[in-house]
Amino acid sequence: MTSINSGWSRRRAAAGIKASLRALRNQMSLLNHQVGARLELRDVDLDCLEIVQEHGPLTPSALARRAGLHPATVTGILDRLQRGGWVARERDPDGPDRRAVLVRALKDRNAELLGLYAGMSTALDGLLAGYDDDQLALLADFLRRTTEAGRTATEELGRD
Amino acid sequence: MTSINSGWSRRRAAAGIKASLRALRNQMSLLNHQVGARLELRDVDLDCLEIVQEHGPLTPSALARRAGLHPATVTGILDRLQRGGWVARERDPDGPDRRAVLVRALKDRNAELLGLYAGMSTALDGLLAGYDDDQLALLADFLRRTTEAGRTATEELGRD
């Protein structure tokens, strides 16, 4: 009895978490859209900027692969990001591949960006204050592993 | 001493969670992008479809407000979603406002959509199996409250 009920309630709980995850992604993307509008950047520009900030410096083609975009599309995105002072294109004449360009995230406008996320950041601070250290660690670990699962799933869909 | 160290480590933990949240949003959007590509839908189409599925049926203008888009843009998005059989536009001649259109999510292609998310869903099932009921409840509550915080932050940026 207990095990049956338990299995059923766990399934419900898991489904609920998946739905919440979808809703969260959607809401955060809506927030990103507002932020991008203030900065005159497209959603995809912010997506790419985030990749460069987290995984950069990298080449435009590596960025294109990671973002699932055509290399020519990335050229246009980088033009906008560079024009706005968000990234720099670096060519290294002494590098191993002189065709390659390295895209590096600049910090010049970080404060501005942080400012636009301030509302969310403050709300999160308040929310997180209600958790003890163990719970925070649990959340961090869950987010990290879910992201990793997302990366795998994305790559699987991207192949072919 | 302990309180100072504790405060400092909590701050680090909170910052880490915020960064993980950003990375997670980004990765899930990349996954969505791949899903959308398979369905010949733009990212924004999937965003809107999700809103309709979760908060619908609603009018195009309500959807535009929620998504932070121009009403004319939503017309085009709904054209694509309708053409693909994802939503239906309903006009109710007996409704309180005969100008209004109601956008309703259809279930016809739900299985197809679920299939594209299957990789992520399975990975999540495995991940969630490692948590007990209390931990699942903690995660669900965190996701729900974070989404709510995101909604507030988005609305604040959207006003003006």
Add this chain to the structure above:
DNA sequence: AGATACGATACGGAGAGCATATCATATGAC
């Protein structure tokens, strides 16, 4: 009733995204 506001969409222009071409550089076979 008339004036005004609002919902949805048509239309046109600016620009995004991408397939392809181009040019420079790398890599491999011989």
Add this chain to the structure above:
DNA sequence: GTCATATGATATGCTCTCCGTATCGTATCT
């Protein structure tokens, strides 16, 4: 080495998206 082929980044041109505005129908207010 030399030639052929592959690869990185970007230019070019085409299609489609997004959005400002106009339009049409309906609702609301006085």
